[in-house]
Amino acid sequence: MRKPSSLFLILALAGTPAPDTVRASSAKIHEVLGGPAGYIDLHNTGRVPLDIGGWSVQACTGGAAPVELATLPAGSEIPAGDHFLITGQGFGGTAQMVVESIAGDGELLLDLRGARVDSVGWAPSSPCREDQAAVACPGFAQARDAVSRDTDNNKTDFECVRPLG
Incomplete structure (x- = not known):
């Protein structure tokens, strides 16, 4: 059996983004409310439909690493x-997906490759936050505002609003 050359291995790995890499995407975490009656509203800010099948939503729950939600x-x-x-x-409305509870002090959206697409954190130590915590x-x-403005600073991008429902 022949081993792959080092150059082939380097080129193969170069095309795979690290899990913490922020990928350009029209998907934004638009609104979040924690708890069993909470929700995460994802917004496609783009002009074409966005396939999010296989993407992951993770919760930052105070530990060093986020957990799968x-x-x-x-x-x-x-x-x-x-x-x-x-x-x-416990949410009283219609949803595309239901989970037990929206947990944690932040949420993280990862694409199919495991790269960070967007995140929000409201605890200063949350690994989900972008720059300053919300x-x-x-x-x-x-x-976020109506167009889901994203400056990569949660304190600037998010404000407190009345929850859906």
């Missing part, structure tokens, strides 16, 4: 300019 089912798609809602079991909003949701 959900893997989006094959065939999941966000139409251009539209939203995809993931809710906790302001904590007890009893309220955290949301």
Whole structure:
């Protein structure tokens, strides 16, 4: 059996982004409310439908690394300019996906390759935060503006809003 050359191995690995790499994407975490009646609203800010099948949503729960909250089912798609809602079991509305609870002090969206697409964290030590943590909003949701503006600074991008429902 012949071993692959070092150059082949280097080229193969060069095309695979590191898990913490932020990939350009039109998918944004638009709004989050924690808890069993909470939700995560993903927004496609682009002009074409976005296939999110196999993507991962992870929760930062105070540990050193995020934990898996959900893997989006094959065939999941966000139409251009539209939203995809993931809710906790206690949420009283319609959702594309239901999980036990929206846990943690932040949420992380990873693409099919495991690269960071977007994240929000509201604890200063949360590995989910981008630059400065968003302001904590007890009893309220955290949301971006109507177009899901993303400056890669959670404190600037998110504000406290009344929750959906």
